[in-house]
Amino acid sequence: MHLYPPINYIEPVFRPPSEANSLILQVTNGCSWNRCTFCEMYTQPQKKFKPKAQADIVEDLQRWALSLTSVRRVFLADGDAMALSFDRLKSILLAIKQYLPSVSRVSSYCLPRNLKNKTVEELAELRRLGLVLLYVGAESGNDQILTKIDKGETFQTTVDALHKVSAAGLKSSVMIINGMGGVNYSEQHALDSATLVNETQPDYLATLVLFFHQAEASFISAFGDDFVMASQRQLIQEMELFIAHLTLEKTIFRSDHASNYLVLKGVLNRDKDALLSMIKRALSQDQRIYLRSESSRGL
Numbered sequence: 001m002h003l004y005p006p007i008n009y010i011e012p013v014f015r016p017p018s019e020a021n022s023l024i025l026q027v028t029n030g031c032s033w034n035r036c037t038f039c040e041m042y043t044q045p046q047k048k049f050k051p052k053a054q055a056d057i058v059e060d061l062q063r064w065a066l067s068l069t070s071v072r073r074v075f076l077a078d079g080d081a082m083a084l085s086f087d088r089l090k091s092i093l094l095a096i097k098q099y100l101p102s103v104s105r106v107s108s109y110c111l112p113r114n115l116k117n118k119t120v121e122e123l124a125e126l127r128r129l130g131l132v133l134l135y136v137g138a139e140s141g142n143d144q145i146l147t148k149i150d151k152g153e154t155f156q157t158t159v160d161a162l163h164k165v166s167a168a169g170l171k172s173s174v175m176i177i178n179g180m181g182g183v184n185y186s187e188q189h190a191l192d193s194a195t196l197v198n199e200t201q202p203d204y205l206a207t208l209v210l211f212f213h214q215a216e217a218s219f220i221s222a223f224g225d226d227f228v229m230a231s232q233r234q235l236i237q238e239m240e241l242f243i244a245h246l247t248l249e250k251t252i253f254r255s256d257h258a259s260n261y262l263v264l265k266g267v268l269n270r271d272k273d274a275l276l277s278m279i280k281r282a283l284s285q286d287q288r289i290y291l292r293s294e295s296s297r298g299l
Contacts, residue, residue, distance in 0.1 A: 031079025
């Protein structure tokens, strides 16, 4: 994250791993939904959702423009800049073009619900103004799991949003959480998530493993007594089932988040057989396949 010139961030600020070299422009504070029981990102009192004033955003850009002359990418923080109206987003993108003309890609997290009030034509206009990529945390394709984690979305609302993104010419990056349904819902989670991804053909697909720093007890309480945390082996078996049922054309796949035990990278379905072979070797305890230990996962 760029921290110079000084910017008045309301900490903490999160961004996708692939935005490590992007300029982080905070246009909202917190998450507009912020009820997902697995998420610990915006729980602090200072992270209550609020749009940032346009004048303050412009001031940030003006300050950056004084010393950053070769910025290529900008990520709109926090949890879901797409909660803003079309007009607000258009104003922000125009300001980026004015003060940081070298920027070639703007990206944002995106909750499916916040595309309902935006037309394909409006999204296409945002694309013309520089918005290129939306990160959609689908988490699971199984409606029962989505209800249990209070995601506020369904299989169909996520599919509809991703189809709208594609129709507007925007790129999408979809996140699925390995272990989201625990042991008892593992098969449904893997198969329904694969179906969701197959129906939407995202440009990018990523997985991370369900993990907690503090909220595990409250998550399990909300999910129900039938939640059983998956073991390392069960998580890898779930990944095997998920990948085996993917029928993708040219989706870039990454399973390399710090939470993952087994790092997987490739283009699907081109590299599907190679990825499944690696998973089988991991399950057979082939010593040539490196699995992260608990201490090396960096959580």
